[in-house]
Amino acid sequence: MKPLSQALSLSFLILMSAPQAEVKSLSGYTVDTEGLCGGFPKVALKTTDDTCLGLVATEESGLKRPRRILSVGEGLFIVTDMYGWVANKGIVWLFDSKSRKLTKLFDKVDQAHGLGMGPDGLIYVGTRTSIFRFNLENHLETKETVISDLPLEGNHPLTHFIFDGAGNLIVNVGAPSDQCLDDKDRPQYPCPVSEGDDPEASLRLYFRDGTGAYPSYKVIAKGLRNSMALAIEPNSGQLFQGENGMDFKDADTPLEEINLIEEGAHYGWPYCYEDGLLNPKYKRSLLNRRIPKIDCSIYKAPVAHLPPHSAPLDMMFYQGDLFPEFQGKLIVTLHGYRETGHRIVSLDLNEQFLPLENSRTEIVTNWSSESGLTPKGSPVGMTTDKEGNIWFVEDKNKTIMVLTRGDSNVGDLGGNTLQIKLSASQVNAYKGLDESIFTNSCQSCHDQFSGDPKSVVPELIKSGLIKPGLGKESPLYQRLIGTEAGQRMPLGAPAIKSELSIKLKDFIDSLK
Ligand code: HEC
Known part of the structure; x- marks a missing residue:
């Protein structure tokens, strides 16, 4: 018998070279090789009218846990791949969507995650403790660390960043724990890691100096648990953050948040959340007298909410030409594994360019409906190319996908119904x-x-x-x-x- 990996890569080759009516499983997705979307095998997920989803690269092509994608030229992309929750195994890929080839630019990168194009045209990559940059022409020779003082410990080690209009770097410093409880599960007030001059659970602004170096930073916002989604609205220049809220047991709370970042503001973690609600763990009581009565109104409330536990992991204001229906809107990937997550949504903006939470529209959805056939979606990073196609990566299913123009799938996808009878x-x-x-x-x-x-x-x-x-x-x-x-x-x-x-x-x- 052929080893499984060989059998899979062989079927992948056949699929890529000679499309024929065959049903294949790639990265766990069942695709009919006759149905194409943007030239790629079409995935039977529900998308908005006249859009379809193509499966561009998969586990079988070598992806491990891709986290971010960046369009860097005609059909070319950089992909950061954290590999897994282990140190020093991450990969930075160059992906050519025409030849469908992944080329390793760097390996052994410590939890490769953040990704962006600098004002200098160089590519910037976030690792667990640093940010480095390189020139695509000669990546090995030009690799240079620009920030190396990011905190190491804790539950939220991945480094995400974006550039502001002046080329400065806005960097997420995630909270090291879920709710800042001590080892006896008691609240700490003030939370030692999130207050003071140099707190975690914050956003830092690293200044770009005249030589293109980033020698110093200031903290611009506090009390943010984990800012994995960051985007600047191009008309107003306002910075927005998608907050991954605390892991409460209740499925209905807390709502995830979209915050408008104002310099110096405190957004409440770990004491308060949503619009002035007190974290029950931080409620002063007879048993809990170490904590003063906390006034949640002093913390800044979000401008919009997202479903509870939906886990916004990337967002962007769409500026492409291909989809006028998304023009200017905020597009958010929701990664969460509970019912509210695993989809991509858009939000309209009001006249002040603030996202309107009741305008939420699902752009890619139904990821869990195909009972066992199609894995649950796990979208993370997105990018648009020159034409306006939306490319994104999924970490758990190990794919690159593209949302482009085409016939959409609608309605029920008719997955197999599960017949399991337990003894x-x-x-x-x-x-x-x-x-x-x-x-x-x-x-x-x-x-x-x-x-x-x-x-x-x-x-x-x-x-x-x-x-x-x-x-x-x-x-x-x-x-x-x-x-x-x-x-x-x-x-x-x-x-x-x-x-x-x-x-x-x-x-x-x-x-x-
Ligand atoms: C303090 C909160 C917390 C506790 C307690 C916890 N988990 Fe998790 N779990 C998470 C978070 C956050 C994620 C998502 C991040 C990730 O995938 O690593 C997750 C992800 C998972 C996933 C992957 C879900 C998916 O759809 O891929 C599994 C499976 C899981 N946990 C199992 C468990 C089991 C079993 C236990 C108990 C032994 C447990 N967890 C306890 C927070 C927790």
Whole structure:
């Protein structure tokens, strides 16, 4: 028998060279090779009228965990690939969409993430602790670190940045924890890492000097948990931030936020969120007298909200010609794994160029409807090319996709309906796992693992977290032990005992 990887790359080659009516699985997507979109295999996801989605590059072409994409010329793109939640394995790719070839420009980059074109035409890349730049013509010789003093520790290590109109760099310094609790789970006021002269959970502005160096910075905004989406509105010059809010257990709260960044403002993390709501952990009570009564009205409220836990990971004000229907609007990728996430949306602006939250329109959606066939979407970075096509990367599904003009898919996509019947002993086995693992260690952030096994398990299969019969390959198990692709769970807490994770693996193996 051929090894799987060889079989896959072979089918990929056939697909690329001679399109014929065949159904293929690429990066987990089922594509009909006859249906093309922009010359690429068409993905059966729902998009807005007269737009379609092409599958440009996949896992089979070598992508590991692509995070950002940047158009750098006719059909050419730079892609940062963090590889996984491990140090020093990230890749910077050059992607040629015509030959569909990925070329490694740099490897062993520490959690490659942020990406942008500088005012000097050089390409800038964010690593866990630094930002470096290079010239595409001779990338190895010209590689130069420009910022090297970014904080190292914590849960939000990825470096995202954008340039302002003067060529200065606005850099996200993510909060090192979810809610700034101490090791006994108690609130800290003031939160030591997010206050003072040089706080984390902030945005820094690094000044570009006359020589093109970035020798110094000032903190321009505080109390921002993790600013993975940043964009400047071109008419007003206003800077907006998409806030990835705290991991409350409740599925309906907190809403994610779009903040208008004003210099010197404090946006509330970890004490307050949304429009003046107090984080329950920071409520003063008889038991909680270390904390004063906190007045949330002193923190700056967002200008718009996004669905709870939807995780905005990139945004841009669309300026292309191809889609007049998106012109000037704010486009946001939502990466979250809960029901509200995994889609791309647009928001209209009002006369003050502020996003209007009730105008939200889904541009790419239905990522989870194809029960098990199509993986849940995980869009991260976006870029537009000269024509105005929107190219984006997905990290979990390991793809590059393009949204272009074409016939859209509409309505129900008719995925296979899942028929899984659990035996009484399987029901009991899952109940045991729920009691020993999920309720105690996971439910505070994920409520979808707990409850009646007869409904929970099929949902987990549908979303791809359980692959029936394949314990070792199921993300739910992999996250307990921690793999290169995913951080070990529970996030920020000691590992689950191995005898328990083995029980989970055995349970999944039993689902044949
Ligand atoms: C403090 C909050 C927190 C706790 C507790 C936690 N997680 Fe997570 N989990 C997250 C966040 C945030 C993500 C998304 C980021 C990522 O993918 O790494 C995530 C992602 C995941 C994913 C990937 C979801 C997907 O759709 O790909 C799995 C599976 C997962 N967690 C399992 C668990 C399990 C099992 C536990 C308990 C043993 C647990 N988590 C506990 C915060 C948490």
